[in-house]
Amino acid sequence: MILPQQPKSMIVVGSGAIGVEFGYFYNSMGTKVVIVEFLPRIVPIEDEEISKELEKNLKKQGIDVLTSSEVTKVDTSGNGVKATVKTANGETILEAEVLLSAVGIQANIEGIGLEELGIKLDKGRIMVDKFYQTNVPGIYAIGDCVPGQALAHVASKEGIICAESIAYNEKKFNHQPEALDYGNVPGCTYCSPEVASVGLTEKQARDAGYEIKVGKFPLSPSGKAVAAGHPEGFVKVIFDAKYGEWLGTHMIGYNVTEIIVETVVARKLETTHHEVLNSIHPHPTISESVKDAIEVAYGEAIHL
Numbered sequence: 001m002i003l004p005q006q007p008k009s010m011i012v013v014g015s016g017a018i019g020v021e022f023g024y025f026y027n028s029m030g031t032k033v034v035i036v037e038f039l040p041r042i043v044p045i046e047d048e049e050i051s052k053e054l055e056k057n058l059k060k061q062g063i064d065v066l067t068s069s070e071v072t073k074v075d076t077s078g079n080g081v082k083a084t085v086k087t088a089n090g091e092t093i094l095e096a097e098v099l100l101s102a103v104g105i106q107a108n109i110e111g112i113g114l115e116e117l118g119i120k121l122d123k124g125r126i127m128v129d130k131f132y133q134t135n136v137p138g139i140y141a142i143g144d145c146v147p148g149q150a151l152a153h154v155a156s157k158e159g160i161i162c163a164e165s166i167a168y169n170e171k172k173f174n175h176q177p178e179a180l181d182y183g184n185v186p187g188c189t190y191c192s193p194e195v196a197s198v199g200l201t202e203k204q205a206r207d208a209g210y211e212i213k214v215g216k217f218p219l220s221p222s223g224k225a226v227a228a229g230h231p232e233g234f235v236k237v238i239f240d241a242k243y244g245e246w247l248g249t250h251m252i253g254y255n256v257t258e259i260i261v262e263t264v265v266a267r268k269l270e271t272t273h274h275e276v277l278n279s280i281h282p283h284p285t286i287s288e289s290v291k292d293a294i295e296v297a298y299g300e301a302i303h304l
Contacts, residue, residue: 007031009096011083013071015042017189019102020054024191027063034064034094036085038103041067043189047201047250049216049236054252057193057232074099107145122147130179131165132158140166149185186264188257193233196260199248199267202238211241215297219253221304223284230254235293237263244272249290259287273298 008031012023015037027033035042035058041051042058042065055065066087073084081099085092107124119134120127126134126141133140140162143155157180167173189195205212216236219225225233233253240247249263266276273294281288295301 007097009080009098010034011036011071011081011094011096011099012102013083013099014038014102014104015065015067016045016102016104017043017187017195018105019100020058020189020191020195022100022102023063024058024061027058027061028192032062032096034066034096036069036071036083036094037065037067038070039067043195045187046189046195046197047236047248048203049234050195050197050250050252053233054189054191054193054195057252058191061192105144105150109145131177132162133165148180148182149187151185151187154180154182154185181268184264184267186260188260190257193230193253194255194257195252196256197248197250198260198263199246200238201248201250202236205238205240205247210247212247213239213241213297215239215293215295215301217289217293217296217301217304219286219289222286222289224286225254225289227284228254235289237290237293237297239273239294239297244274246271246273249293253286255286259290262287262290 006029010026010031010033012019012033012035015035019035020043023033023035041048042055043051059065066085069085069087071083072086075082080095080097083094083099085094109126114121117136117139119136119139125147126145128134128141128146132142132146142158142162144150148154161177161180164173164177168176184198186196186198202214216234218234220231225231230253236250238247239245246263246267249260251260276291276294281291292301292303
């Protein structure tokens with residue numbers, strides 16, 4: 001979405017990655033931003049501690065955040081917009097030049113002939129097998145129009161898997177590609193501080209019945225974070241206590257979107273905490289905070 005000019009005020013409805021990123025971006029340019037979230041916390045798919053830390057930092061930057069709040073009416077009849085918001089403390093009316101709806105995305109699949117071809121749909125998405133073929137042989141679909149995370153890096157990998165599968169079936173490729181593990185997809189939110197995560201949150205792990213080890217390392221002792229002028233945030237890791245499986249990592253802070261891949265690769269390789277702790281991490285870096293968090297989880301911390 002490209003706005004015609006920078007608005008002086010904006011209401012952002014929805015606090016997922018899109019809502020937070022747009023809210024942060026316009027606030028950084030001087031727009032007065034209010035984020036309205038229906039659920040009890042912002043970035044609700046993230047770990048709860050990440051949500052709290054991000055909300056604290058956004059408020060420091062001057063962004064107003066309303067959680068457990070619902071926009072029930074929008075009036076655009078005059079100049080700008082008036083939004084009626086139902087909150088825990090009653091109803092309030094917010095006024096701004098622009099209202100940005102960021103409550104989710106919808107696949108643009110209408111009017112392209114899917115129904116005529118008999119292609120199966122479910123909840124607005126095209127149904128495919130693990131190699132992205134639809135129920136109609138020879139027709140494939142990838143990206144935001146199929147089930148799964150609506151992320152650019154997911155769509156890219158789906159496209160590669162799909163193309164390799166087609167080539168394999170036509171005997172132009174020497175091995176069947178591996179299906180994508182949607183449980184090991186990193187998610188990134190590009191605001192400041194950045195947010196990055198992969199795998200289970202602490203709550204998800206507990207709800208799934210895991211006995212877990214949790215390690216949390218703040219970035220305030222990190223020499224790189226302090227030198228960069230961004231000591232806020234932390235790295236949080238979650239391991240299965242019984243087998244040592246790396247269940248998830250959740251980060252908020254400077255440059256964390258660049259280092260989440262360590263967890264993605266380690267989980268793919270079924271790496272244990274022991275192997276990570278015995279791998280030298282360069283100093284001073286933000287990435288060594290991952291090792292520090294694992295040390296906390298296993299009672300081996302030396303940098304706190």
